Structures are given as C-alpha cells and as structure tokens.
Amino acid sequence: MEALEIARWQFGITTVYHFMMVPLTIGLGLLVAVMQTLWHRTGKEEYLRMTKFWGKLFLINFIMGVATGIVQEFQFGMAWSEYSRFVGDIFGAPLALESLLAFFVESTFLGLWIFGWKQLKPAIHLACLWVAVVGSVFSAYFIIVANSWMQHPVGAKIIDGRPVMTDAWAVFTNNTALVAFPHTLLGALAVAGGFLLGIAWYHLWRRRTDGVDTVGADGKVIPGEAAIPGRDRTDYKVWIRSLRIGAVVAMISFAGTALTGDLQGKLMFEQQPMKMAAAEAACHDGTGFSVLSIGNLGSKNCDDIKAVIEVPGILSFLAKGDFTTEVKGVNSLLDQYKADYGTHLPNNPIYGERAGQEIQYVPVMEVTYWGFRMMIGFGGLAALAALLALWVTRKGTVPASRWLMRLAVFGILAPFGANAAGWIFTEMGRQPFVVAPNPALNGIDQVFMFTAAAVSPGVSAGELLTSLIVLTAVYAALLVVEVKLLVKFIRGGVVSAMPELAHTPADENGDTDKGPGAGKPAGDVLAFAY
Amino acid sequence: MELLPTIWFIVVAVLWTGYLFLEGFDLGVGMLMKLFARNNTERRVLLNTVGPVWDGNEVWLITAGAATFAAFPLWYASLFSALYLPLLVVLVALIFRAVAFEYRGKGDTDTWRARWDWAIALGSFFAAFGVGAALALTTTGLPLNANGDREGGAFAWFSGYAVLGGLAVVGFSLLHALAFLALKTDGDIRHRARRWFVRLLPVLLLPLAGWALILQFLEGKPWTWAAVIVAVVAAAAAWFLARRGSEGRAFMAMGAFLLLGSASIFGAVFPVVLPSTLDPAFDLTVSNASSSDYTLGLMSVVAAVGLPLVITYQAWTYWVFRRRVSASQIPVAHSFLPAIAVRAFTTKG
Numbered sequence: 001m002e003a004l005e006i007a008r009w010q011f012g013i014t015t016v017y018h019f020m021m022v023p024l025t026i027g028l029g030l031l032v033a034v035m036q037t038l039w040h041r042t043g044k045e046e047y048l049r050m051t052k053f054w055g056k057l058f059l060i061n062f063i064m065g066v067a068t069g070i071v072q073e074f075q076f077g078m079a080w081s082e083y084s085r086f087v088g089d090i091f092g093a094p095l096a097l098e099s100l101l102a103f104f105v106e107s108t109f110l111g112l113w114i115f116g117w118k119q120l121k122p123a124i125h126l127a128c129l130w131v132a133v134v135g136s137v138f139s140a141y142f143i144i145v146a147n148s149w150m151q152h153p154v155g156a157k158i159i160d161g162r163p164v165m166t167d168a169w170a171v172f173t174n175n176t177a178l179v180a181f182p183h184t185l186l187g188a189l190a191v192a193g194g195f196l197l198g199i200a201w202y203h204l205w206r207r208r209t210d211g212v213d214t215v216g217a218d219g220k221v222i223p224g225e226a227a228i229p230g231r232d233r234t235d236y237k238v239w240i241r242s243l244r245i246g247a248v249v250a251m252i253s254f255a256g257t258a259l260t261g262d263l264q265g266k267l268m269f270e271q272q273p274m275k276m277a278a279a280e281a282a283c284h285d286g287t288g289f290s291v292l293s294i295g296n297l298g299s300k301n302c303d304d305i306k307a308v309i310e311v312p313g314i315l316s317f318l319a320k321g322d323f324t325t326e327v328k329g330v331n332s333l334l335d336q337y338k339a340d341y342g343t344h345l346p347n348n349p350i351y352g353e354r355a356g357q358e359i360q361y362v363p364v365m366e367v368t369y370w371g372f373r374m375m376i377g378f379g380g381l382a383a384l385a386a387l388l389a390l391w392v393t394r395k396g397t398v399p400a401s402r403w404l405m406r407l408a409v410f411g412i413l414a415p416f417g418a419n420a421a422g423w424i425f426t427e428m429g430r431q432p433f434v435v436a437p438n439p440a441l442n443g444i445d446q447v448f449m450f451t452a453a454a455v456s457p458g459v460s461a462g463e464l465l466t467s468l469i470v471l472t473a474v475y476a477a478l479l480v481v482e483v484k485l486l487v488k489f490i491r492g493g494v495v496s497a498m499p500e501l502a503h504t505p506a507d508e509n510g511d512t513d514k515g516p517g518a519g520k521p522a523g524d525v526l527a528f529a530y
Numbered sequence: 531m532e533l534l535p536t537i538w539f540i541v542v543a544v545l546w547t548g549y550l551f552l553e554g555f556d557l558g559v560g561m562l563m564k565l566f567a568r569n570n571t572e573r574r575v576l577l578n579t580v581g582p583v584w585d586g587n588e589v590w591l592i593t594a595g596a597a598t599f600a601a602f603p604l605w606y607a608s609l610f611s612a613l614y615l616p617l618l619v620v621l622v623a624l625i626f627r628a629v630a631f632e633y634r635g636k637g638d639t640d641t642w643r644a645r646w647d648w649a650i651a652l653g654s655f656f657a658a659f660g661v662g663a664a665l666a667l668t669t670t671g672l673p674l675n676a677n678g679d680r681e682g683g684a685f686a687w688f689s690g691y692a693v694l695g696g697l698a699v700v701g702f703s704l705l706h707a708l709a710f711l712a713l714k715t716d717g718d719i720r721h722r723a724r725r726w727f728v729r730l731l732p733v734l735l736l737p738l739a740g741w742a743l744i745l746q747f748l749e750g751k752p753w754t755w756a757a758v759i760v761a762v763v764a765a766a767a768a769w770f771l772a773r774r775g776s777e778g779r780a781f782m783a784m785g786a787f788l789l790l791g792s793a794s795i796f797g798a799v800f801p802v803v804l805p806s807t808l809d810p811a812f813d814l815t816v817s818n819a820s821s822s823d824y825t826l827g828l829m830s831v832v833a834a835v836g837l838p839l840v841i842t843y844q845a846w847t848y849w850v851f852r853r854r855v856s857a858s859q860i861p862v863a864h865s866f867l868p869a870i871a872v873r874a875f876t877t878k879g
Contacts, residue, residue: 059632060632060633060636062632063628063629063631063632063633064629066585066588066628067624067625067628067629068625069592070588070591070592070621070624070625071621071625073592073595073596073599074595074610074617074620074621076599076606076610077595077599077606077607077609077610077611078610078611078613078614078617078618079611079614081607081608081610081611081678081679082607084599084603084606084607084610085603085604085607085678087603088599088600088602088603088604088606088607088821089603089821089822089825090825091599092596092599092600092601092603092606092821092825093600093825093828093829095596095599095600096593096596096597096599096600096601096829097829097832097836098596099589099592099593099595099596099597100593100596100597100832100833100836100837100840101832101836103589103592103593104586104589104593104840104843104844105843107585107586107588107589108583108585108586108589108840108843108844108847109843110585111581111582111583111584111585111586111847112582112847112850114581114582115581115582115851116582116850119850119851120850159822164822164824164825165822165824165825165828166824168824168828349677456607456611456614456679457677457679458611458612458675458679458680458681459611459614459680460683460684462684463614463615463684464614466615466618467614467615467618470618470622471618471621471622474622474625474626478625478629481629481633485633485636485637488636489636
C-alpha cells in the first residue's frame with residue numbers, strides 16, 4: 001500500500017475508535033450530572049446510587065477517550081504535515097482553543113469531582129461535575145468548528161498559496177458547524193440513552209429472574225428485597241428510573257438528530273453536492289429518493305447502478321424542501337467538478353508520485369450510500385426500540401424473556417453504529433478533497449485541498465505501516481480490557497461502585513485483607529482512592 | 531523582529547515549561563512506582579498523590595502541541611513528521627499510562643495490579659524520554675530539506691542530543707517527583723523521598739544542565755548564560771533546602787531551576803525554532819514558521835484570558851488536595867460483591 005492509503009486507514013481507524021468513547025463521555029457525563037443534581041435537590045438515595053454507578057462506568061470510558069484523543073492531535077503533524085502546513089493558520093486555532101478552554105476545564109474539574117466527594121461542599125462538588133461536562137460540550141464545539149472548516153471553508157483567503165484567516169467570526173459561526181454541533185451532541189445523547197436503557201433492562205431482568213421482584217395478578221411489578229448488599233427496593237428504583245430516563249433520552253435525541261440532520265442535508269446539497277448525490281447513488285438528475293440501489297461493487301462507472309426501489313419527490317424534499325426541484329446527479333456534477341477543479345492532479349511536488357493522476361471526484365459510493373442508510377437505520381431502530389421498551393415496561397418491570405434482555409443489551413451498540421456510520425459517510429463523502437471547495441466562493445484563489453496532497457512527504461510507508469499496526473493492536477487490546485471492566489462493573493451492580501453499601505460491621509471484624517488503614521476511619525484525605 | 535510571533539514563541543515555551551513542571555512530577559512518580567515504592571500500599575500512596583491532578587497536568591502537553599500547531603504550523607508539521615517513530619512511542623506510552631492510572635485499582639488480583647504498575651512505570655519513562663528527545667532535537671536541529679521535510683529515512687533524527695534530551699527529562703522528572711513526594715506524603719515515604727532527593731540530585735540534574743550548557747556554548751547570549759548560572763544556584767539551593775527539611779521551598783527551588791533552565795534553552799535558540807542540520811537557509815524561525823498576525827492576535831486575546839484562568843483553577847485544585855497522603859490513610863481495597871457471585875449463598879427477599 002502507498003503511504004497515503006495507510007495514513008488514511010490509520011486516521012479512519014483511530015478516529016472511529018476515538019469516537020466510540022467520546023459520545024459516551026459527552027452523553028453519559030450530561031446524564032450523570034443530571035442524576036447528581038436530582039440527588040442534590042431531592043436527597044433521594046436512588047439518585048445518589050445512580051450517580052455513583054453510572055459515574056463509575058463514565059470514568060472507565062472517559063479515560064479511553066482521553067488516551068486516544070492525544071493520538072488525534074499528534075497525527076495531524078505526524079502523518080499529515082502538508083495538510084498541517086496548508087491549513088494551520090485557520091485549523092490550528094480551534095484546536096488550540098479546545099485545549100485551552102475545554103480540555104483543561106474538563107480534566108481539572110473531573111479530577112476534583114472524582115476525588116472531591118468529601119473535600120468539597122456538596123454544591124461545589126456538583127458544580128465541578130457540571131463544569132467538567134460543559135467543558136466536554138465545548139470541546140465538541142471546537143472540534144466541530146475545525147472539521148466544518150474542512151467541509152465548508154469560510155473566513156479565509158489564499159495568500160502565498162495558503163489560506164489565511166480573515167474573519168474569525170465566520171470560522172466560528174460556520175453554518176456547517178452550527179448544525180453539525182447539535183447533531184453531534186444529540187448523537188452522543190442517543191448513545192448514552194441506549195446505554196442506560198440496555199444496562200438497566202439487564203438489571204431489572206436479573207432482579208426478576210432471581211425472584212427479587214415479582215409480578216402481581218394485574219401484571220404490575222412488586223419490588224422486593226434480597227439479603228444481598230445493594231439489592232433492596234431502592235435498587236429497583238435505580239434501574240426502573242435509569243431505564244425510563246434512557247429510553248426518553250434515546251427517543252428525544254433521535255428526533256433531534258433527524259431534525260438537525262435534515263438541516264445538514266439541505267446545507268450539504270449546496271456545499272458538497274457530490275457527497276449527497278453519492279449518498280443517494282443518484283447518477284442522473286431527478287427528484288426520486290432511492291430506497292434500494294444496487295450496482296457492481298467497486299465500479300467507478302455510475303451507469304452500473306440501478307435503483308431498485310425509488311420514491312419520487314423525496315430527494316427534492318430532502319435537498320430543497322419541495323417535491324419538484326431537480327437535484328443534480330453524479331453524472332452532471334462530475335462534469336462540473338472536472339471543469340472547476342481539473343481532471344488530473346497538477347504536476348506539483350506536493351502530490352509526490354501522485355502528480356498527474358486522474359482525479360476521482362465520485363466518492364466510494366458503497367460507503368456513502370450504505371453509510372448514510374446505516375446512520376439513519378441504526379438511529380431509528382434504537383429510537384423505536386426505546387419507544388417499545390417504554391411500552392413494555394409500563395407496569396414497572398421488564399419481561400422475563402432472556403432473549404429480549406439480550407436484545408436490549410446488544411441494542412446498546414446501535415447508536416454507536418449510527419455515529420460511526422455518520423462520520424464515515426461524511427468524511428469519505430468529502431473525498432477526493434481533504435478541504436472541500438466552497439461552491440459559493442468562485443475564482444482561482446478558492447480554498448480547497450486534495451487529500452492526495454495532504455500526507456507527510458518525508459514519512460515513509462514503512463513508518464506509517466508500523467504505527468498503523470501498533471496503534472490498531474494497542475486499541476484492540478484496550479477495547480477488550482475496557483469492555484471486560486465495564487461488564488464486570490455492570491454485573492456487579494450499584495454495589496460495585498458503592499462498596500460502602502456492602503460495608504457492614506461484620507465485615508470490619510472479619511476482613512482478612514487488612515491494609516494498614518483497616519478499622520480506622522479513613523479520614524478526609526482519601527475519600528476516593530485509586 | 532515581529533511582535534506577535536515572538537510573544538507566541540514565549541507562550542509555547544511557557545506551555546512546555548508548565549508541562550515539564552507539572553507533569554514532570556507525575557511522570558517521575560510513575561517511574562518511582564517501580565523504583566521507589568516497596569509494596570502495594572506504598573504504590574497506592576504514590577498514585578494518590580497525583581491521582582486528582584495528573585490528567586490536568588497532561589493537558590499542558592496537548593495545549594503545547596495545539597498552540598504550536600496554531601501559532602507555528604510549519605514548526606509543528608516539520609517537527610512532528612520528522613519525529614514520527616519517537617512520537618509514536620510517546621503516544622503509546624501516554625495511552626498505557628493514562629489507562630493504567632484509571633484501571634489499576636479496578637481489578638482484584640496481584641497480577642492485574644503488577645501489569646498496570648509496569649504500564650505506569652514504563653509509560654512514564656518512555657513518555658518523559660520521548661518528550662525530552664523531541665525538545666532537545668528542536669533546539670539542536672533535524673535534517674530538514676527546503677520544504678521542511680526530513681531527509682535520510684525513518685531514523686535520521688537520531689543523534690546524541692536525542693539521548694541527552696531524553697535523559698534530561700527523565701532525570702529531572704525523577705528528582706522533581708522525589709521533591710514532590712517529600713512535600714505531599716507523610717511517614718516513611720516522605721523521609722525516604724527526601725533522602726533520595728539529596729543523594730541523587732547531582733546525578734539526575736546532570737543531563738539537563740549539560741543540554742543547557744551545550745546550547746550556551748553553541749548559541750548562548752549573555753542573558754541566557756546568566757540564566758544557566760542562576761539555574762545551577764537554584765539547584766544548589768534545592769539541595770540545601772531539602773537537606774534542612776524545607777520540603778516546600780526545595781520543591782519551589784526545583785521549579786526555579788526548571789524555569790531558568792528552560793528559559794536559557796529556548797532563549798539561546800531564539801529566533802530559530804527548529805534548525806535544519808542540512809542547510810541553515812532551511813531553518814524554521816519565529817518569523818518564517820508562524821501563522822498570520824490576525825490568527826495570532828485572536829489567539830493572544832483568548833490566551834490572555836484563558837491561561838491565567840487555567841492557572842487559577844489548577845492552583846485551586848492543588849489547594850483542595852493540599853493535605854499530605856500517608857500509608858495509614860490508604861483505605862482497604864474493597865473487592866466488591868458482584869450480585870451474581872453472592873446469589874448462591876443468600877436468601878431471597
């Protein structure tokens with residue numbers, strides 16, 4: 001493989017992986033902050049337990065987002081030095097602001113939250129979590145601003161061959177970013193909603209199959225207690241409330257992603273028409289939305305694609321809001337792109353061996369077409385499942401079926417899949433550009449960059465392959481560890497995050513695994529300790 | 531000399547220095563997990579001295595990197611791509627270290643803990659060494675061509691300076707961590723850390739002092755020479771203060787040593803940010819590698835508000851967790867009772 005190909009695979013793998021952890025961090029962080037707020041205001045034990053349990057899972061996942069995030073920042077310079085040189089004047093600023101205004105806040109206040117349960121006053125402790133969560137939301141905004149500039153460059157002009165920022169306001173209020181930001185946040189909340197729903201379902205199912213909770217003649221649940229630490233009636237409340245919060249959040253956020261996604265689609269038809277045509281596998285101009293299209297895999301010829309089922313008018317609605325406007329298809333866009341940006345890569349040394357190659361303006365359509373549908377499909381399925389879950393659990397518990405429980409647990413993956421598919425679609429749909437041209441700005445000095453020019457010229461394919469293999473192996477190993485830990489703490493239930501629930505006087509005396517501090521009050525210094 | 535690029539050179543230098551000052555001790559504490567701590571309780575004491583703060587410290591690295599990208603894209607692009615493999619090592623080290631901090635206490639077996647202890651120790655070592663090597667090479671130069679790309683293959687960056695810089699940051703971090711532990715712990719660990727500090731100071735600071743001195747002979751200016759001399763005085767002061775038992779002041783003296791040493795290094799190379807060893811005409815400098823004044827101006831406004839704010843709330847964190855940690859405070863590790871495991875021997879309600 002060529003250096004460029006390897007660098008792209010590496011960026012794709014590390015980014016999709018990173019964005020498994022990030023939406024859960026953002027979404028679950030917000031929900032844990034709400035839970036702790038509820039505890040703070042009502043004083044009800046179940047909200048404290050929810051805060052502790054979901055907070056523990058949040059932290060197990062959070063650290064993976066942090067660890068894999070550094071790779072993202074470094075690899076722009078390491079693998080994409082020409083890109084970094086080209087866009088640095090604009091693209092670097094949101095990254096620097098993200099570190100300065102978001103990452104510092106997030107990491108510092110989260111440290112205060114984790115270790116400050118006893119050192120800080122309850123209101124301040126709660127405020128620390130909120131500040132950390134707002135920090136993570138800010139970080140999402142800044143990185144979306146950076147990404148949106150690659151989708152739709154604004155506020156810049158070319159000076160000496162490189163874009164220079166001329167209007168920071170335009171960059172930070174890029175309309176692409178303003179719709180992508182809520183879309184991403186809602187996508188993150190959908191992940192967290194599904195996470196709560198699936199895990200809470202599992203625990204309600206456990207309580208039911210273990211005979212702790214029973215169902216009366218009217219079908220209503222009768223919560224019970226077991227003589228096991230943490231498996232009391234409050235525990236029941238923890239799970240039913242988590243399940244309902246999760247289901248409602250999953251539904252509302254899916255509705256929100258649909259609304260913001262529609263706005264994004266309409267922008268994208270203007271800003272990157274080829275991406276949207278490729279998302280629809282729409283070869284010819286028309287109004288019809290493809291429900292199913294098939295073609296020869298890997299074919300670059302649009303004429304191989306046949307729309308098996310097509311609904312007239314819907315594509316125009318998605319693009320323009322009416323049912324009649326013709327939307328340009330791949331074939332006519334292709335001529336336009338060739339006229340505007342050339343048919344072959346220029347003979348410029350930054351293209352390396354790729355100079356003079358023919359430019360493929362049509363993205364890999366299998367990816368854009370199915371990526372777009374998987375995003376919507378997974379998201380919609382998860383929302384539908386959440387609605388059904390609310391109905392099925394209306395009498396207070398889940399069915400005894402093991403298969404339904406498994407479905408709920410594996411359903412956690414659906415919103416993750418939707419997020420990944422959406423990003424893969426929008427990033428691969430932008431190809432062959434790394435910075436897509438902004439059609440509103442015509443002229444020779446238009447800001448755009450081909451991906452073929454972006455890779456580091458001095459870095460060998462061998463180096464890139466080494467890092468691709470090393471990072472993929474490390475990520476895979478750590479994913480196993482993370483999932484195992486999550487499963488362990490999930491199965492342990494609330495008591496795994498609140499060992500104090502299991503801490504009875506009998507334990508104090510009979511505990512053989514005594515550390516030097518056993519028997520003494522732990523003191524304030526280490527209310528939480530590694 | 532252009533004003534805004536110069537200011538941003540200073541900001542980037544401050545960010546790297548802040549990183550070495552803060553993460554220096556938690557990298558050192560990480561290495562000391564294997565070199566210094568004698569048993570699991572002591573390792574947990576060490577971990578808990580840095581537990582609430584290490585992640586905030588690491589953001590100084592991310593910010594230093596991002597600020598370099600934003601303010602000096604050509605410096606960022608050339609340095610990071612030229613040092614591809616060493617930075618890959620740094621990344622893997624930082625990944626394992628971060629995950630290990632969080633996951634070590636979440637397993638129940640000695641094997642589990644021992645593995646993560648190694649991850650913390652080796653992760654800290656390689657991160658410190660790699661960052662040190664990268665910083666040394668940006669002051670002494672890399673084989674860059676006219677476009678700023680590395681010539682000569684994957685290992686062309688290697689030189690004695692890489693090793694010297696790596697050892698400099700490893701040595702400094704270890705010593706800084708000993709000063710930190712003497713300040714932040716109580717009981718046996720505190721006194722042992724102070725003894726180690728006094729005994730090891732000359733050895734551990736030697737590579738950093740050597741790096742600073744070599745640069746003075748190559749590029750020194752009168753004020754940077756003065757900074758090196760005062761830095762050595764600060765190191766001597768740290769030694770006397772630690773011997774006398776003034777742990778807080780010894781730690782501050784270490785900070786003064788780092789600040790002056792770093793000023794002497796960055797000051798000596800200024801206005802060059804990354805020399806080319808192939809041709810001085812290819813040197814990246816404060817003026818030819820920087821972003822536009824518009825971008826730098828925008829970031830200056832944000833940094834003028836943001837950076838003092840960061841320092842304030844991070845200082846508050848250290849204040850909240852100011853109390854010393856000792857072995858007697860380490861709570862028993864509760865192994866939790868998974869609902870599944872206990873089901874077998876309990877009655878149902």
